[in-house]
Amino acid sequence: MKRGHDLTGLMKFATRPEWADDLHDALDDHLGTALTQFDIDSDELPDIIGEHWAMTLWGCAFEDLATRVFEPDGRNLVDEYLKRRGWNEGGPNKIYMRALRTSVMSVYEVSAIEPGVGFLARDLIRGGEPVQVRERTASKTLGPWDRIGARIIPVSGHMILAGGLLSFTAEATNSLLEALRLGQGKRGPHAKLAIGDDQLRDLSPLISMVWLFDILPKALEPTTIPTLHNADGEEVIFHRVRFPLARGTTQALIGERLDTVPALQRETSHFWNWLGAKPVPDKKGTGQMAWGVSMADGTPVLGNLELKGRALILAVTSAERAERGIALVDQALGGLVATPLTEIETIEQAMAARQEGRTTSEPAPDIPVEVATPLVHGMLDRQYRALLDEPVPMLDDKTPRQCARSKAGRDRLATWLKHLENLSGRQADTNDPMATYDFTWIWQELGIEDLRR
Structure with a gap:
């Protein structure tokens, strides 16, 4: 006897001849319009959006099928399955299937996340107060105010997520809500929708469709990464310069020399911030946030120096800063260090390394979180207050x-x-x-x- 929320039996039952056409229709309702619009075959979809999202969409269509009632005899997939195969399911599994059978899909805004425990979810279509959702896995990856397309169902006194969960962007959410408002003759961007459960249940394919129309153009077009610049207007290219310590040179001696350089501020026994001149406030303002890190008083951080073993590592974000940093180190240390070796990494390479989980070509030293946190938080405080x-x-x-x-x-x-x-x-x-x-x-x-x- 199966336990938990295992829908394997129900899924297999849905592929039987008497249900196969209905399953095909549900899949076509959720995917067909987008596949036709973008001229994509269904078997190409996993390669374009990823196997995970393709299976999630299949799950959304399957869960929709589980709620459908077919006339004239009121036939329903879950009812028929439990009638014929219910003896093979445990009590909790049957409770879950019956809850799924009456569920609706909506788009929710997530807040008050407790990783591994759950979160609050506010229905953006039906409105109302947020509900507490018990969820262990997704609560570890969701962020504050994320939007999700999902079914939240009551099971054994708790609200839980069903299997099909789509991650919605703000743009896709707004497109969906706008379409629903127009459908009700409401043009105001904040007009309250009047959609009941029965109507929303029929709109399940629209939620999948809007999600696909949002993600497919991005997946089909080559990704272009805009040119980033640091606070000095220099193109961001990560430079990591390694100065080997000369024979007989100790870390203590290097530290003493670095402490005499006015532009360097020691943060730990092995770590220094390289500081620039404090900028003159721009009274006009741009309404945009500058890319960079600064100290609590607004002094910009040009780079970092860190002692690691028998080497001093300089990490900066541009070729110009690397050149200036090398000159600064040479002037301060002279013969205490040998000829430096420079590693260069572009934004594209850094992103690829992170996606592949590689750590061999990281462009910056491992700054202790207790050092980075107050610096970054101080910068954000100042920039948001000005904003x-x-x-x-x-x-x-x-x-x-x-x-x-x-x-x-x-x-x-x-x-x-x-x-x-x-x-x-x-x-x-x-x-x-x-x-x-x-x-x-x-x-x-x-x-x-x-x-x-």
């Missing part, structure tokens, strides 16, 4: 403080802040300073903390 008084395109070129004066403006502010939090939280390492930055003060500063739900 509160600058026009923001996402806020119709109004400043956040201006938007906080009206109800409509506060709603836009909440959407904007959720967008910022979501971007900041999307880090592979949950201990990354960007991921641990706390946006609470901004909500409180603008007086909209009640909308952070």
Whole structure:
């Protein structure tokens, strides 16, 4: 007897001759329009969007089939399966199947995440208060204010996720909500939808369709990476310069020499920040955040020096800084170090190395998190505080403080802040300073903390 939430038997039952056409129809409802639009065969889809997402879409169509009732006799896949094969299923499994049979798919906004435990999910289509979802796996990878297309079903006193879960971008979510509003004759971007469970159950294929129309153009077009520049306007190309220590030279002696250089600030026994001149504040402002790291007082960090074994490592983000850094080290240390060896890595190479899980060509030293966190958080505090008084395109070129004066403006502010939090939280390492930055003060500063739900 099968236990848990194993749907293997139900899936196999759906491929029987009496259900095969209905399963095919469900798959066509979820995938057919997008496949036709982009001229893709169904067997090509896994290679384009990945095996995981292709199987997830199959699961969305299958779960939709499990909810469908076919007239004139009211035939339903789950009812028929439990009637004929229920003896082979455990009690919890049958409870789960019956809950799935009456479920609806919607798009939810995720918050209050407890990794390995669960999260709150707010229905963006039907509205209402967020519900607590018990979920161990997805809660470890979801970020604050992520949007998911999913079925949340009650099982044994808890709300849990069904199997088909689609990760929605903000753009795809807005496209779906706009389409639903237009379908009800509502043109306002914040108009409340009036969609009940029965109607939403029929809209399940639309959710998959919108998701596919969002992801396929990105998957089919070659990825282009824009040219990035550091705070000095120099193209970002990571340079890692290794200075071997000369024979007889100790780390202690190197440290003493480096401590005499005004531009270097020691952070740990083996780590120094290379500091630049503090910039003059730009009163005009651009409404954009500069790429770079700075100290708590706004002094820019040009690079880092770290003693590792019998070598001194200089890590910077441009060829120009590498040249200046080598000159600085030569002047400070002279014959204490040998001829340096430079490793260069582009943005594309760094991204490829991270995707492949390689660590042999990392462009920067392993900066202790206790050192990086206050630096990054301090930089973000200053930049976000300045941004509160600058026009923001996402806020119709109004400043956040201006938007906080009206109800409509506060709603836009909440959407904007959720967008910022979501971007900041999307880090592979949950201990990354960007991921641990706390946006609470901004909500409180603008007086909209009640909308952070």
